[in-house]
Amino acid sequence: MRHSKSKHRGTVITMNWSTALDVKTRVAVGSGARHKLTNVLAQIGAGKRVLIVCQPSTANHWLRDVMSILPSEDFKVTTLEVPDGESAKTSEWLLRIWEHLEGRGFDRQDTIVALGGGAVMDLAGFACSTYMRGLNLVLIPTSLLAQVDAAIGGKTAINLPTGKNLAGTFFFPKAVLADQEVLSSLPQRELTCGLAEVIKYGMIEDTVAKGSDYEKGPRALLEVIEDLVRDNYDYDDPILSGLITSCIKMKLYVVAKDPQETGLRRVLNLGHTVAHGLESETSFALSHGQAVAIGLAQMTKYAVGQKKLEKDALERVKELLIRAELPYEIPKGASKEKLAQAMTSDKKRAGEKIKLVVPHTKLGTVDYETLLPVTELAKLL
Numbered sequence: 137m138r139h140s141k142s143k144h145r146g147t148v149i150t151m152n153w154s155t156a157l158d159v160k161t162r163v164a165v166g167s168g169a170r171h172k173l174t175n176v177l178a179q180i181g182a183g184k185r186v187l188i189v190c191q192p193s194t195a196n197h198w199l200r201d202v203m204s205i206l207p208s209e210d211f212k213v214t215t216l217e218v219p220d221g222e223s224a225k226t227s228e229w230l231l232r233i234w235e236h237l238e239g240r241g242f243d244r245q246d247t248i249v250a251l252g253g254g255a256v257m258d259l260a261g262f263a264c265s266t267y268m269r270g271l272n273l274v275l276i277p278t279s280l281l282a283q284v285d286a287a288i289g290g291k292t293a294i295n296l297p298t299g300k301n302l303a304g305t306f307f308f309p310k311a312v313l314a315d316q317e318v319l320s321s322l323p324q325r326e327l328t329c330g331l332a333e334v335i336k337y338g339m340i341e342d343t344v345a346k347g348s349d350y351e352k353g354p355r356a357l358l359e360v361i362e363d364l365v366r367d368n369y370d371y372d373d374p375i376l377s378g379l380i381t382s383c384i385k386m387k388l389y390v391v392a393k394d395p396q397e398t399g400l401r402r403v404l405n406l407g408h409t410v411a412h413g414l415e416s417e418t419s420f421a422l423s424h425g426q427a428v429a430i431g432l433a434q435m436t437k438y439a440v441g442q443k444k445l446e447k448d449a450l451e452r453v454k455e456l457l458i459r460a461e462l463p464y465e466i467p468k469g470a471s472k473e474k475l476a477q478a479m480t481s482d483k484k485r486a487g488e489k490i491k492l493v494v495p496h497t498k499l500g501t502v503d504y505e506t507l508l509p510v511t512e513l514a515k516l517l
């Protein structure tokens with residue numbers, strides 16, 4: 137575990153974003169972005185009460201730091217530590233947050249600050265959207281995955297015994313403070329998992345640029361990611377900071393274009409049908425990022441097999457995943473029949489077919505309208 141102050145405290149970029157539901161979201165990205173918390177609360181006219189929801193790791197590393205940003209004469213701050221990972225995304229913890237808010241007299245002017253990985257974003261966001269039909273929500277995502285994905289896009293969720301993310305809302309935060317410094321305590325495995333989603337963004341970049349207002353930079357994102365993983369990189373690598381900003385922008389533009397996932401937003405699911413099948417078949421022995429990495433490689437292999445993509449693309453994706461220390465093959469012990477079966481319960485299923493996102497023509501471009509009969513899902517393996 138690395139825990140040092142960032143050597144590259146660069147500029148914090150702030151974007152003001154009008155979401156589909158007419159909520160203005162301020163998105164600050166860069167080392168030190170968390171220090172904008174007090175300003176943001178003033179800008180949104182927040183009430184005095186603030187609940188910080190955290191998980192054990194962020195309680196340990198960042199809670200005191202974030203609390204010190206909020207002057208005690210201006211804010212009445214309380215905290216609630218929820219269990220780590222998916223164990224927090226339950227109706228029991230949702231209820232505990234509601235009870236906390238009720239017991240301390242929170243009203244609609246008051247604020248929940250979610251400080252943690254994607255699990256905390258999802259749970260705290262859900263609680264926030266449903267208590268009194270919505271308080272102010274501020275997200276401080278502390279994992280790479282949460283910064284580039286879970287904190288952006290307004291989806292909140294808890295799990296039900298029958299499945300992941302089955303209960304949820306669309307609810308946009310008033311602010312997202314994506315601070316690279318908080319990644320300093322993130323275990324390497326979690327940093328790597330987040331990188332799988334970053335690679336996914338690289339593989340959809342041209343389609344996003346074509347279908348939304350997202351503008352590509354001078355170099356393709358995929359090339360920049362290749363630069364990052366060429367040498368040992370760390371959380372504070374300036375290349376990583378540029379990548380985080382690009383991924384956040386890409387998701388913001390996609391969500392602005394298609395908030396309810398009826399078209400373009402589906403591109404974000406590249407590799408995820410295989411990934412969800414793998415997570416369920418391996419009983420979550422693979423992390424989400426590892427499963428996504430395998431999903432990206434499998435979809436590339438499928439596209440090459442269907443002659444939709446040149447052969448070199450598969451080598452390039454594999455090479456990138458290997459350098460990023462991510463897997464690219466279905467684990468040896470996994471049963472392909474069970475895996476294909478697990479994929480049939482994907483949320484993207486429409487009747488007897490499943491909507492897939494398939495790489496097309498060249499890496500960076502995808503076709504997100506491909507319909508595959510569920511009986512043919514084994515072709516993806």
Ligand SMILES: NC(=O)c1ccc[n+]([C@@H]2O[C@H](COP(=O)([O-])OP(=O)(O)OC[C@H]3O[C@@H](n4cnc5c(N)ncnc54)[C@H](O)[C@@H]3O)[C@@H](O)[C@H]2O)c1
Binds near residue numbers: 278282
């Ligand atoms: N709402 C969305 O759009 C969306 C998108 C993608 C993923 N998700 C959800 O996000 C979750 C996955 O996100 P995740 O991987 O961040 O999960 P997570 O919250 O479980 O965090 C992963 C691990 O990293 C630790 N951690 C987080 N920040 C840390 C830090 N700064 N220092 C040390 N340890 C730290 C956590 O304690 C945990 O053990 C899933 O529940 C998934 O469903 C939601």
